[in-house]
Amino acid sequence: MLVHTDYLWFNTAKRREFVRITDDVAKIVAASGAQEGMVLVSAMHITAGVYVNDWENGLIEDFQTWLEKLAPGGLPYQHHQTGEDNADAHLKRTLMGHQVIVPITNGKLDLGPWEQIFYAEFDGQRRKRVVVKVLGV
């Protein structure tokens, strides 16, 4: 069995930002040499997520509006008594999910026609990391 590990680094310009990473993951899979298997793509920070959905700017805005409605910033969260101000970022990333597994078939990401992998940053403007781990043959 083949195991291959790599990391993607992010330092977003805005505090909240969704970044498409499908091509970055595909490159790591190609470098691994795996023809068949799976790749785990997982945020290593707890105020960021990784999700699969549409590469369409209107929908990305809809996600941001919706997350603000379900998990608003600016509330008197208990977590803020530690000096933090990002409790809502922890909740938002929970809604979006913090990791995905993508199947690898015939040496390529086995994604449906509209599936794109995104990094979802909810407390950015600093260096944060995603682990990409390939298991395959």
Place this chain on the structure above:
Amino acid sequence: MLVHTDYLWFNTAKRREFVRITDDVAKIVAASGAQEGMVLVSAMHITAGVYVNDWENGLIEDFQTWLEKLAPGGLPYQHHQTGEDNADAHLKRTLMGHQVIVPITNGKLDLGPWEQIFYAEFDGQRRKRVVVKVLGV
């Protein structure tokens, strides 16, 4: 290592429908010959999900009502400026999750007493696909 890939196709009668697929996944695992490992079950379309929960019609209704409350249809979503009308389906599938991994132990799905795998369709009435990928020995 053994890798085995198959696909399940759906074309639901209703636009929104939850379909139990535990037996379909179990059949693919049996066909793979894997005795120990994991199976990934992942929706390949971004308005559908895959989740594990109870096979009880009342609870399935509760899920539908709850999803409509948290991610309502009929709002003026930005995504609809592209001509689409299904932004809520993208949000609903995000809440339910788009994939699960089921462990395989002694040649069988290693599920708890009430765990059932479901396909969750939020924009159906057309052919859509789920990938089922087994990694094991």
Place this chain on the structure above:
Amino acid sequence: MLVHTDYLWFNTAKRREFVRITDDVAKIVAASGAQEGMVLVSAMHITAGVYVNDWENGLIEDFQTWLEKLAPGGLPYQHHQTGEDNADAHLKRTLMGHQVIVPITNGKLDLGPWEQIFYAEFDGQRRKRVVVKVLGV
């Protein structure tokens, strides 16, 4: 390839309780002997979840308050016509997620600085189980 399976048992004092299990999972990974791979940590009951987030009591309270707001107990859920009273527990576990995959690198859980694995019980005070399955080399 190496496959190793173990189970964690829980019987929480309170009906709702979040239990940190990072060290329990790390012990199982050490026992497996895997140097590189992945470990699946998955709740086997449908009113409990497994998630990765911060080990900070204020934030844990925030999660509980937030889950009660998004998926309240005490509503006339259809599921309760079966005699159950825990429909909200099924919804809450769906929001938190029911499983995580943690990468294993150099024989250890490859977690970011603040990542901790939690068992999230929403209908406890009885024996329930989590499956921990290692795939690696």
